[in-house]
Amino acid sequence: MREHLLRSLPQVSRLLDHFRGKYREEYIKEGARRVLERYRKEIKAGLRHTTENLLEDVEKEIRKLSETRLKRVINATGVVINTNLGRAPLHEDVVRFVSMIASHYSNLEFDLTTGCRGSRVELVEEYLVCLTGAESAHVVNNNASAVFLILNTHAKNKEVIVSRGELVEIGGSFRIPDIMKAAGAILVEVGTTNRTRLKDYIEAITPNTAFIMKVHRSNFYMEGFVEEVKIEDLLQLSLPVYYDAGSGAVVDLRDMGLDIYEPSFRDLIKKGVHVVSGSGDKLLGGPQVGIIVGQRHLIEPLRRNPISRVVRVDKLTLSALEMTLRLYMEKRHHEIPVIRMLTVEEKELYRRAKLLARRLKRIKDLDVRIIKDFSQCGGGALPHLYLPTYCVAIKHRTMSVSQLERKLMDASTPVIVRVKRDTLLLDTRTLLPEDLEELPKIVEEAII
Numbered sequence: 001m002r003e004h005l006l007r008s009l010p011q012v013s014r015l016l017d018h019f020r021g022k023y024r025e026e027y028i029k030e031g032a033r034r035v036l037e038r039y040r041k042e043i044k045a046g047l048r049h050t051t052e053n054l055l056e057d058v059e060k061e062i063r064k065l066s067e068t069r070l071k072r073v074i075n076a077t078g079v080v081i082n083t084n085l086g087r088a089p090l091h092e093d094v095v096r097f098v099s100m101i102a103s104h105y106s107n108l109e110f111d112l113t114t115g116c117r118g119s120r121v122e123l124v125e126e127y128l129v130c131l132t133g134a135e136s137a138h139v140v141n142n143n144a145s146a147v148f149l150i151l152n153t154h155a156k157n158k159e160v161i162v163s164r165g166e167l168v169e170i171g172g173s174f175r176i177p178d179i180m181k182a183a184g185a186i187l188v189e190v191g192t193t194n195r196t197r198l199k200d201y202i203e204a205i206t207p208n209t210a211f212i213m214k215v216h217r218s219n220f221y222m223e224g225f226v227e228e229v230k231i232e233d234l235l236q237l238s239l240p241v242y243y244d245a246g247s248g249a250v251v252d253l254r255d256m257g258l259d260i261y262e263p264s265f266r267d268l269i270k271k272g273v274h275v276v277s278g279s280g281d282k283l284l285g286g287p288q289v290g291i292i293v294g295q296r297h298l299i300e301p302l303r304r305n306p307i308s309r310v311v312r313v314d315k316l317t318l319s320a321l322e323m324t325l326r327l328y329m330e331k332r333h334h335e336i337p338v339i340r341m342l343t344v345e346e347k348e349l350y351r352r353a354k355l356l357a358r359r360l361k362r363i364k365d366l367d368v369r370i371i372k373d374f375s376q377c378g379g380g381a382l383p384h385l386y387l388p389t390y391c392v393a394i395k396h397r398t399m400s401v402s403q404l405e406r407k408l409m410d411a412s413t414p415v416i417v418r419v420k421r422d423t424l425l426l427d428t429r430t431l432l433p434e435d436l437e438e439l440p441k442i443v444e445e446a447i448i
């Protein structure tokens with residue numbers, strides 16, 4: 001029986017003939033090889049007793065191989081800086097600039113005034129100094145590497161005092177104590193989870209203290225019996241203060257109409273914080289980078305640390321950062337997608353919901369209604385911000401919520417939704433104009 005089944009398996013060449021023209025040969029061959037191997041193993045182990053689904057399984061595998069692994073998805077979750085979905089979508093001018101730099105040669109490390117070797121990050125550092133009011137700036141691969149570089153440069157074998165209320169974990173395995181250890185710094189924890197006083201810091205200071213570090217609670221907040229020391233007070237302690245701001249805000253969001261305060265680089269520098277770091281792809285709305293600004297005597301040594309070379313940014317990132325920063329320089333930051341999504345007016349969201357609902361209603365077996373709900377900033381920023389929004393709730397007459405959710409995830413352009421109290425919601429806040437345009441067709445195709 002097993003022998004018979006094994007012999008009935010086709011050759012790769014037969015499957016190649018079967019699928020030729022529909023898919024690229026390379027993917028057919030690889031897909032066929034993988035599935036045949038799996039079938040053979042399963043037959044030998046007595047786990048498979050028929051080969052009748054072979055063609056379907058091979059095609060599924062070929063299709064998987066033919067598609068790119070990284071796909072555009074539609075973020076209908078309402079979480080603006082969605083770490084799982086790539087954090088910040090870039091502004092179109094930024095994308096155009098990246099594309100131009102990427103497809104040509106550039107003066108990445110060539111000084112056009114002298115004809116000599118230049119520095120790749122100097123230019124964006126000038127913008128950062130300008131935008132934040134800091135003496136000096138440095139840019140690395142992401143904020144995790146910024147934290148590492150700062151600690152490794154200034155606090156190797158030295159003590160860094162951090163409040164127990166700030167020993168945070170930021171999504172995807174970034175934990176302050178672990179980074180601290182890896183960078184060679186000695187963590188000195190003070191206070192308790194919910195309360196830390198100035199006295200706690202003062203008592204922990206030794207001749208070997210390098211820094212007082214403050215970590216922004218990016219992705220959670222504490223309420224109730226809570227006390228933390230104000231940055232102004234920490235600055236009185238005649239030790240350098242390093243603030244890991246995480247969210248990377250360049251502008252005060254209150255000026256953009258948001259009822260929330262998030263410390264911006266400029267704010268922190270103005271207060272006198274010695275070094276500040278943050279991400280480029282959170283509130284800044286740019287590419288993944290770690291931005292470091294602060295006093296010159298603390299920034300310059302970072303450049304000389306060989307770790308700077310290990311965590312340097314490439315030209316794609318750099319070009320995206322330059323153009324994003326230019327949008328701030330030109331006071332066009334309200335155009336940046338992340339900022340636009342956070343500050344979009346309710347009436348615009350209602351307009352989108354109405355438009356979307358009208359189109360979705362035409363789809364067979366779909367119940368559609370508009371509901372008011374709240375969106376979130378996400379991505380390790382503004383955890384207590386709930387933004388009123390309009391969503392389109394959809395319900396299929398025969399499919400369960402999880403089945404429908406699955407179907408939408410499997411769509412040609414996957415749609416990631418929010419499920420709340422057994423209702424499937426499409427939050428209009430995080431839909432880009434082309435998403436809004438294409439969504440009805442994508443949903444329709446996905447559920448038939």
Ligand SMILES: *Cc1c(COP(=O)(O)O)cnc(C)c1O
Pocket residue numbers: 142143144145147170174215216217218219244245246247278279280289290379380381
């Ligand atoms: C997000 C965040 C980080 C990590 O930044 P990445 O850019 O993701 O590496 C570090 N610290 C804080 C406070 C953060 O919010």
